[in-house]
Amino acid sequence: xxxxxxxxxxxxxxxNALQLCQRSIDQAEQLGIVASQIAGATVxxxxxxxxxTLAAGIRLAEICLSGxxxxxxxxxxxxxxxxxxxxxxxxxxxxxxIASQYAGWAFTVxxxxxxxxxxxxxxxxxxxxxxxxxxxxxxxxxxxxFESNALPSEEAVQLFAESCGVNxxxxxxxxxxxxxxxxxxQVVARSVETTLHKLxxxxxxLLSVRNATGTAPLPPIAADDLVSLGWTNxxxxxxxxxxxxxxxxxxxxxxxxxxxxxxxxxxxxxxxxNIFNRYDRDFYKIDKSLFSxxxxxxxxxxxGRTFSCGRLRSDLLRSSFGLEN
Numbered sequence: 001x002x003x004x005x006x007x008x009x010x011x012x013x014x015x016n017a018l019q020l021c022q023r024s025i026d027q028a029e030q031l032g033i034v035a036s037q038i039a040g041a042t043v044x045x046x047x048x049x050x051x052x053t054l055a056a057g058i059r060l061a062e063i064c065l066s067g068x069x070x071x072x073x074x075x076x077x078x079x080x081x082x083x084x085x086x087x088x089x090x091x092x093x094x095x096x097x098i099a100s101q102y103a104g105w106a107f108t109v110x111x112x113x114x115x116x117x118x119x120x121x122x123x124x125x126x127x128x129x130x131x132x133x134x135x136x137x138x139x140x141x142x143x144x145x146f147e148s149n150a151l152p153s154e155e156a157v158q159l160f161a162e163s164c165g166v167n168x169x170x171x172x173x174x175x176x177x178x179x180x181x182x183x184x185x186q187v188v189a190r191s192v193e194t195t196l197h198k199l200x201x202x203x204x205x206l207l208s209v210r211n212a213t214g215t216a217p218l219p220p221i222a223a224d225d226l227v228s229l230g231w232t233n234x235x236x237x238x239x240x241x242x243x244x245x246x247x248x249x250x251x252x253x254x255x256x257x258x259x260x261x262x263x264x265x266x267x268x269x270x271x272x273x274n275i276f277n278r279y280d281r282d283f284y285k286i287d288k289s290l291f292s293x294x295x296x297x298x299x300x301x302x303x304g305r306t307f308s309c310g311r312l313r314s315d316l317l318r319s320s321f322g323l324e325n
Contacts, residue, residue, distance in 0.1 A: 057185030230273030261310025
């Protein structure tokens with residue numbers, strides 16, 4: 001994709017996401033969501049204080065990806081882990097997963113905090129990974145996704161709009177707590193995004209990634225957000241299976257292969273919540289190489305060679321999810 005085509009795609013992301021939001025409003029009763037207005041912005045509650053629905057989970061994941069990736073539920077992929085898989089596939093991995101889905105904005109105002117993903121980040125900028133790849137847009141609408149257990153205040157909405165350079169009336173925010181179908185599913189749908197972010201950390205050129213698919217198991221819906229945080233991370237760290245198609249040199253793939261899966265981390269090997277608690281619930285103390293896919297297969301379209309690393313660990317997932325042996 002040339003630079004003009006990429007910019008055209010980036011400039012469509014917020015409008016694509018908005019279309020999905022508007023469709024969600026039309027299907028609010030079916031999806032089990034609640035639409036409201038805060039400070040002039042449209043706010044869609046996908047799952048705050050309730051479990052929500054499977055359909056809303058798929059829709060929220062699609063909004064996170066700005067509609068340029070397919071999200072679906074597929075059957076369990078192994079007999080000893082009886083959970084459906086969330087599958088993501090895209091022919092635009094950089095735009096879908098990094099420009100839109102990546103939760104690169106820690107949004108905070110006074111006591112309100114939410115991890116923000118979505119194409120509104122392109123309007124704000126201020127993220128190194130966006131700058132590095134020239135991922136920016138100046139559209140008049142902003143769509144963001146908040147992972148939070150509370151609706152934003154009017155002040156929070158106004159700050160969000162100002163940060164994106166738009167009026168509050170042009171803002172659409174989607175929210176879900178982690179311990180809900182929508183909140184859990186939009187996190188577990190990040191198997192490809194997690195892989196791309198790890199590749200970026202390893203200084204692999206993300207422009208060479210042409211196509212991608214990823215699966216990860218949908219964990220149980222937890223009773224609280226902390227447990228859900230652990231289970232959703234474990235789904236990626238120990239249960240995600242990602243396929244990438246790239247155009248690069250074989251040596252470029254070989255240089256990152258051993259460091260790519262989560263098993264390369266010194267903290268690998270136990271449920272994430274145990275690790276999190278051991279480090280006093282401080283993400284920054286955890287070995288950052290842990291935040292990686294479980295298994296990756298890379299097909300180099302230039303050479304025709306296929307590379308694979310890591311493996312699925314259903315035993316660790318069963319332990320995390322509390323399944324009886």
